[in-house]
Amino acid sequence: MVADLIEAFQHRSKKLNKIEKLKSKKSPIDTLNKLEEYAKNGYSSIPKEDLDFFLKSFGIFDRNEPNSFMMRVRVPNGKLTPHQAKRVGEIAIKYGQDYIDITTRMQFQLRFLKIEDIPAVLKELDEIGLSPFQTGVDNIRTIITDPLNQFAKDSYIETDDIVLEMTKFFWKKPEWLSVLPRKFNIGINGSIANRANVFAQDLGFVLASKNGEYGFNLYLGGKVGETAKQTNIFVKNSDEVVLLFKTIITLFRDYGFRDNRNKNRLFYLLQAVGIEKFEEAIREVSNYDFATAGTTLVDIENQNRDGLVELKNSRYAKLVIVPSGIFSGSDMVKASQVADEVGGEIRLTYDQNLYIVGVTKDDLSKYEIFQKYGKFDNPYFQNMVACAGSKECPYGVIENKPDAIKLANYLSENVPLENNSIVRFHWSACPKGCGIHGIGDIGFEGVRVKQNGESVSGAHIFIGGKMGKGAREGKRLIKSAPLSDVNIYVSNLMKIYREMKNSNESFSEFENRVLSHYPLQVLEFILKFNRAFPELAPLKVIENFPAWKGEKYIIEYLGKEIAKRLPKGHKFEAVAQKMWSHSSMDKFCLSFPKLDKIRRWIMDICGIADKAISKENRYSSISEVIKELERVTQ
Numbered sequence: 001m002v003a004d005l006i007e008a009f010q011h012r013s014k015k016l017n018k019i020e021k022l023k024s025k026k027s028p029i030d031t032l033n034k035l036e037e038y039a040k041n042g043y044s045s046i047p048k049e050d051l052d053f054f055l056k057s058f059g060i061f062d063r064n065e066p067n068s069f070m071m072r073v074r075v076p077n078g079k080l081t082p083h084q085a086k087r088v089g090e091i092a093i094k095y096g097q098d099y100i101d102i103t104t105r106m107q108f109q110l111r112f113l114k115i116e117d118i119p120a121v122l123k124e125l126d127e128i129g130l131s132p133f134q135t136g137v138d139n140i141r142t143i144i145t146d147p148l149n150q151f152a153k154d155s156y157i158e159t160d161d162i163v164l165e166m167t168k169f170f171w172k173k174p175e176w177l178s179v180l181p182r183k184f185n186i187g188i189n190g191s192i193a194n195r196a197n198v199f200a201q202d203l204g205f206v207l208a209s210k211n212g213e214y215g216f217n218l219y220l221g222g223k224v225g226e227t228a229k230q231t232n233i234f235v236k237n238s239d240e241v242v243l244l245f246k247t248i249i250t251l252f253r254d255y256g257f258r259d260n261r262n263k264n265r266l267f268y269l270l271q272a273v274g275i276e277k278f279e280e281a282i283r284e285v286s287n288y289d290f291a292t293a294g295t296t297l298v299d300i301e302n303q304n305r306d307g308l309v310e311l312k313n314s315r316y317a318k319l320v321i322v323p324s325g326i327f328s329g330s331d332m333v334k335a336s337q338v339a340d341e342v343g344g345e346i347r348l349t350y351d352q353n354l355y356i357v358g359v360t361k362d363d364l365s366k367y368e369i370f371q372k373y374g375k376f377d378n379p380y381f382q383n384m385v386a387c388a389g390s391k392e393c394p395y396g397v398i399e400n401k402p403d404a405i406k407l408a409n410y411l412s413e414n415v416p417l418e419n420n421s422i423v424r425f426h427w428s429a430c431p432k433g434c435g436i437h438g439i440g441d442i443g444f445e446g447v448r449v450k451q452n453g454e455s456v457s458g459a460h461i462f463i464g465g466k467m468g469k470g471a472r473e474g475k476r477l478i479k480s481a482p483l484s485d486v487n488i489y490v491s492n493l494m495k496i497y498r499e500m501k502n503s504n505e506s507f508s509e510f511e512n513r514v515l516s517h518y519p520l521q522v523l524e525f526i527l528k529f530n531r532a533f534p535e536l537a538p539l540k541v542i543e544n545f546p547a548w549k550g551e552k553y554i555i556e557y558l559g560k561e562i563a564k565r566l567p568k569g570h571k572f573e574a575v576a577q578k579m580w581s582h583s584s585m586d587k588f589c590l591s592f593p594k595l596d597k598i599r600r601w602i603m604d605i606c607g608i609a610d611k612a613i614s615k616e617n618r619y620s621s622i623s624e625v626i627k628e629l630e631r632v633t634q
């Protein structure tokens with residue numbers, strides 16, 4: 001009921017956060033009206049509050065260098081006609097050092113813009129129906145949808161017009177300009193494959209069926225660290241979608257929390273009142289009896305296997321793999337020429353690539369752009385996502401985009417995968433998670449790490465994020481690894497995947513079938529041991545690992561596996577039988593000095609009674625064993 005939302009809102013309304021106070025001082029329109037003046041008088045004439053907040057309402061971001069702005073441009077449905085794409089490329093060449101980023105919301109960013117040029121850039125974008133308005137701060141961000149809706153064979157509901165209808169409601173409308181408590185993300189996916197990252201949104205419309213009709217189930221409350229939860233609402237046509245969208249966005253505007261900015265996404269309002277009460281409020285405010293949920297049909301992850309998608313009209317959409325989304329104006333112009341000649345269009349994707357829609361197979365050898373980007377057509381690049389990183393974003397702690405490319409190049413060379421493999425690497429340069437690292441098969445969150453007394457770039461490594469039915473955030477596998485070690489850990493994981501995968505099995509499916517049987521710490525231990533002792537045969541992963549037998553079993557198992565791998569020329573059968581004596585250990589360690597440091601530890605994990613360790617503590621925990629491994633191999 002709305003009364004529940006009011007009560008929750010009042011409870012969190014004791015004080016306003018700084019941004020809300022700033023927003024109450026003036027309207028963003030005042031800043032927009034001054035843009036020409038700022039352009040004339042130069043960067044130094046812009047007040048701090050405009051640089052820090054109000055310009056962002058219009059998608060204009062002050063970046064690390066003075067007078068070097070980033071502009072994030074909304075592209076409804078990720079769709080660019082050949083003419084639009086050509087003009088976008090030309091604008092990037094003319095004003096933005098020929099640089100274009102494709103982002104995770106199917107839009108693009110121009111960089112290196114001078115304030116003197118920004119009015120002209122806005123005008124040129126406006127001429128082709130594009131604008132950066134409301135792509136930053138407390139606004140309804142670009143709505144993500146399946147870029148191949150209406151074209152792809154698994155697309156059941158065309159969503160372009162629904163997205164346009166929703167966008168029309170708020171885009172460039174002063175009454176919706178930065179009025180929300182926080183940003184608001186929306187996704188709509190009318191296809192079986194999740195090509196819209198739809199479970200990660202504050203509001204997700206997810207393909208479903210009910211009584212023989214296709215429509216959408218409503219999911220709410222996704223954000224970094226949380227996948228959206230299913231509600232008990234089903235909508236069957238665009239009118240219902242738009243009504244539901246308007247109702248929810250109004251409720252969020254009116255009752256979303258405005259005290260602590262770290263806890264004011266829709267998720268927190270839902271958490272405070274419960275999803276059922278929120279549904280009651282939706283029905284009450286809309287005065288409409290929405291049907292109860294149907295069966296969710298979005299079933300599989302986005303799968304860019306060969307980047308060539310057959311369309312309903314027997315032509316193809318060819319994916320141009322753009323590493324880390326780093327594109328250029330010149331190549332956008334080239335892509336526009338191809339789209340023009342084949343009578344097609346361009347669609348930007350949430351994983352920072354682009355489709356040229358409408359090509360034939362013969363076209364693939366005809367156009368240079370396919371050759372140029374074809375070299376990235378391998379599983380490490382196909383589904384890779386990386387946020388802006390420290391060079392472009394003040395929050396970033398690692399460079400990120402180059403780091404992601406470096407790892408993908410390293411793996412392409414050292415652990416090449418067959419093209420029937422799929423692995424999704426997602427990189428964010430800070431916990432804000434714009435690189436959607438939580439839903440990657442393997443996610444990376446940038447951190448600073450101490451290595452030999454120096455602060456170096458590193459990452460937390462996450463594993464097991466899912467995007468299909470049963471979408472969920474990944475879990476942290478390894479904390480704070482320097483990037484040089486990240487290479488080693490991920491190579492090891494990819495070797496395991498390559499050796500054990502079934503034909504056509506994606507990493508996500510492999511993770512479900514094999515790796516998910518392992519407690520995370522055991523997997524962590526295996527990777528860390530293999531990194532510490534490259535001279536030994538690597539510890540393997542096995543199918544159906546019997547973790548249910550308990551920690552004592554696991555530690556003994558690991559101990560025996562290590563013992564089996566000790567160098568040739570030594571007979572350690574006794575170890576496997578848990579009868580390794582101190583003297584045999586001494587002899588062994590003399591011949592293999594590095595292991596001398598961990599002798600006591602090996603004995604311990606082999607289950608050998610050591611008088612210094614009491615019986616109760618012998619199998620202290622896998623985490624302790626990992627800590628000890630790190631200590632002795634430093």
Ligand code: SF4
Binds near residue numbers: 388389390394395431
């Ligand atoms: S994740 Fe952090 S560093 Fe990356 S774009 Fe977002 S805020 Fe910036």
